[in-house]
Amino acid sequence: MDRPELKPARPWFSAGPCAKRPGWDLDALKGAFVGRSFRIPEGRARLAEVIEKSKRVLDLPPDYEVAIVPGSDTGAIEMAMWNLLGHTGVEVCCWENFGFTWLADVVDQLRLPDVTAHRVDRYGALPDLSRVDFDHDVVFTWNGTTSGVCVPDGDWIPDDRRGLTICDATSAVFGMDIDVAKLDVITWSWQKALGGEGAHGMIALSPAAVERLAVFRPDRPLPKVFRLAKDGRVLDGLFDGFTINTPSMLAVEDALDALDWCAEVGGLPELVARSRRTLDVVARWVEASPHVEFLAEDRRTTSSTSICLRFTDPFLDGLPPERTAAFAARVRERIEENGAGHDLAAHREAPPGIRIWGGPTVDTEDVAALLPWVDWAFAETLHEFTTTTSIGHT
Template identity: 70%
Template sequence: MSAALDPAAAGPLTKPDRLPARPWFASGPTVKPPGWELADLAGAFLGRNFRHPDGRAKLRTVITRSAELLGLPPGYQLAIVPGSDTGAIELALWNLLGHLGVEVCCWENFGFTWLVDIVQQLRLPAVTVHRADRYGALPDLSRVNFDHDVVFPWNGTTSGVCVPGSDWIPDDRAGLTICDATSAIFAMAMDYTKLDVITWSWQKALGGEAAHGMIALSPRAVERLGTFQPDRPLPKVFRIARDGRLVAEIFDGFTINSPSMLAVEDVLRSLDWCAQVGGAAELIARSRRNLDAVARWVRDSPYVDFLAEDPRTVSSTSICLRVRHAAFEQLSREQQAAFIARLCARLEECGAGYDLAPHREAPPGLRIWGGPTVETADLELLLPWIDWAFAANLHELGYE
């Protein structure tokens, strides 16, 4: 048998002797902040009207603390909205698009999801699509026309490919930049002045609960809401403007619909943790250290590589890996998916790592969440277990 098919090249068949203390590596909802306990939520404003001053004060605190910790520029308006990041970005698309032409950047599942909204649901006529031809690549961002509105994810959660900073976005753009930032905010350095709409959820970098989204609007986006009224009906949960003006109370803790005050208490705990460890800068550094740990392993590994083709675009949160072992590459797509499912099952059975399978739209491989709520020491303990599970899979296939 050739050395390329040798299971020993993928790792030992002897199980590692140490497990991660917290083996949760799902890409959303993600692991809670270190030290989190259910008792932390004892102060939740439950069984009460959330519009009571005490309930609204908690909602307002989520908004003001998030803005302060992120360092949002002066004049940016921030609100809690329904429907997680999906609700937040769809709210932006339905309220703001149609005034100018639209440019949509797509290189993984969620970019294509917003494209479907824009083309099939909003049915906008002037849409230019910048499409990557494969997972792992970016489209040519130099071709984006910023005289139009531009919609893009900062980080492709299902591909592990992020934009290489914001230099490609001009300061003097005519259109709005609408950024799905859910797996980048609090985890990647971002120049918010280049972004007119920023959306995210609590369930990524903060380890919060799902169902609630955040939307930040620049003064230019607020101006658009006052000067442009879309020729379409808007569902109630999308209505953030009225009579040509922003509904200011929504951006002051008076949410559009009933929020979960248990989830609100949970994210307040996450924001406290963020402040205690050093703020957003330290959360970004924690995520970067996690990526560095995986990068060292990838560099020394004979059978895995990053799915992202350009090192500048490798995500530090949704770390997506492809398998480049000859035995794996000889399998059909269905067999590769089964191989990965078996590998992930081995890890879960041992309590070494949970939810490491790729997104259903992505190529067969692994996806490891490296956001700031993950401890680097746990990641470092996970990686030998992946080596063991991969070698065990090869052995099971008969590569002796």
Template identity: 70%
Template sequence: MTRSSAAPGRPQPAPLPVPPPGRPARRPARPWFSSGPCAKIPGWTPGVLAEAFVGRSHRHPAGQQRLREVIRTSARLLGVPDGYRVAIVPGSDTGAIELAMWNLLGPLGAEVCCWENFGYTWLADVVSQLRVPGVRVHRADAYGELPDLTAVDFRRDVVFTWNGTTSGVCVPGSDWIPADRSGLTICDATSAVFGLDVDVAKLDVVTWSWQKSLGGEGAHGMIALSPAAVHRLQTYRPDRPLPKVFRLTRDGQLLDEVFDGFTINSPSMLAVEDALVALDWCVRAGGLPELLARSRRNLAVVSRWVAGRSWVEFLASDPATVSSTSICLRLRHPAFDTLSPQAQRAFVDRMCASIEEHGAGYDLAGHREAPPGLRIWGGPTVEADDIEALLPWLDWAFAATLAECS
């Protein structure tokens, strides 16, 4: 399937104000640093969707072929092992991880690892909604840290995030996960796949969405299931009702068509086309090795800058766990430290608003549940040159906001 790379440009925004003296003169060419939805692929314009299969049924063979292409290309790029089953599911990554937990959790109890907002969200669902018996919780002492992963019992099912999107803390590889586990590993990997080195073979369930490292649109999730997870689906009947959008089996048989592009509900074929364009770019860029390298280069730019500053540091306390996708930063200055949490958040909001006013960077504030701070998306669709151009604006905005508070 050939996709056009030529397209009309997007409508031009109003001219940006000229930075007054003292402000950086250079702005990022692509000032999009949101951690979801994230920056589109380089060169993206709405025109790349001109060949979208719209106004037609996604059940038509041509529509199903596009969905099948997303599944197969994603699996190939990520190195999903043979025997795994991959599907497009409703509800973005949230829908995918919920689908997995509702279908699979129960017979072995559960171990839930939490060190930031989304891990605690999945914990609440496991305990309060699914009421899984015998849940053991592994909590980090604070944002920026990991729990003791050596204490996890893999004879039970384990739920965790590979990368804490709101804390910028990722697991330090997969050595802590045994190959001979008897429980399932259920991993929310949405801000990790395509940007971090995820060992899919150590995971029985992997969930993600297009809106993170692919720079795609929201509302659609993806799920990869190991043979052990498929076996659980076929042999375990949870005593809870399953909504239609969560059902992957019928009468104990896997719905094979769902893993061949026959989606559970109607997808947006515009979003599907956008995912295909992004995946084509991934292939042309050099595949997974180059995507990971692009993200690592982005982190390296920020790391050099942080090393030369006394007022900012990584939220992650261990350098081995610093994420190269959701790069989270903590402000450290005597005047900032004396502010109340509410005043600290207002300080960060003012910093970010002043940068946005000049079109130098958008959506830089940390997650509302995280400690007040900054977050820069460093996934593979972001250019290192743009992060280089952004960082002097952070210096300027911090100094200017500090002066306002004095």
């Protein structure tokens, strides 16, 4: 197979930190509020602007409270669990690495007594969501970043639930249709779909979640960076830009630039459409390619942002796992050596393959230009491995 000639103009396909928005350069940070205190009115105004623009782009209900928190999405989801869980039983839905991480934290760190896990131990499928008891609090990821499997919609979540729904949505917001009214806690970071910088997370709370904060006092120590309430009162300053710890105002300026771009291109409908167009291009390629398939077993649950793929070939079926992993790594290495695509590795806990970030800051035409390089690298690697195997090398 001939090596392709066309390369992506922006060969950045990392699933986090993700590609910057099209046209980004360092000039976007020229107006950053640096060298000053973020606590003075001008600094807090920048932080409040991130909150308000995020609410506007995501079309969050007006009665939802939003805050900037430390520790990226991980900090945000941990903050939610440590502040809110323990009031009632807990249900955790997990089908990939991060869901299992949150389950381990609920069981091993919070040590809650009444926990039900809805789990699937193979990457590619969802658990039976119809079995979830919404009289309890429910923790889940909307989109499995490491498996490329997302919930198909919010129809499985009742409107009249008694428990809270706590959703790690970091690889779904800004790139997928999310029924936000079905979620009482939504967490994300700037470094995913916005292509922003790391270390900062965001948390959105429904009125039910805010009420829980006011009436529930967890029977456990809460580090300062986790505290959302004090003496039975919600820390209201969080929701107008008074952050728990010192934020990077360079990162804040970058987030504002990304949010302005979101509005300029058409808001949430166009962000979702950009991601869907990319998935459609990949889906047509997968359908025509016998050597690759989605990890997601059901087309309705295939992620449009974290597009996870594995290689298929009779030769690969006979390889031990370490050789399959080496094969996938060699395919990726060939692509990267030619500058056709960077950071395509599957997550370390996922089956060997490639992961293409298809969030809204990635241009669909760049993904389309990448795919022939995957075909070429696969063919070259298959020839290399079959040749070395046939002469006795393992």
